[in-house]
Amino acid sequence: MIDWGKVTELVADVGADGFDEVLTLFLQEVETALQTIALAEDLEAALHFVKGCALNLGFEDFARCCAEGEALAARGRPDEVDLETLHRIYWQSRALFLSEVRERIAA
Template sequence: MIDWDRVAELRDEVGAEDFREVVDLFLEEVDEVIKRMKAMSDSSSLEQDLHFLKGSSLNLGFAAFSALCRDGEKAAREGRSEVINMAKIFDSYAQSRSEFISRAVA
């Protein structure tokens, strides 16, 4: 679910001191997009939102979540938004977030 090698690489890149700040910013931005998506009544920004989530989450090692966002982004781009399992995407993020917080920033 989490690419822990990527997490270690990021921690090395930004330094242990700034790692928590990067994580907090990431979680804040992603939480905001997820909240907006849950309240969304149309799919006009779905492809863009999934693209943002895909890239952001991959940078922080949320591999499984990023893969779901990638697949959803592709489906939205192809006009097949109805096949996107948003509940699965939201659940994956919640599980990834929980696992990440318990291990990476505890």
């Protein structure tokens, strides 16, 4: 669900303080995007943005779900994008991430 190697690389690149800022920004941006994604004029672009955010922080399953939705939207089938599953996977990933991140990056 989480690519902890990616998280470790990010911490090494930006430092612990920088990581906290990146994490806060990520959570804010993704949660804001998810609140309005169903209303997005360009669902493909909205999912592409969220997917990029997810990949940067190692949210693998969530990024995969975004990529699947992005591909559907690109093929002109945005009504087939399962936004409920997208939300569920994000919140599951978020819960796992926040419950383990301090222990994982301290190791």
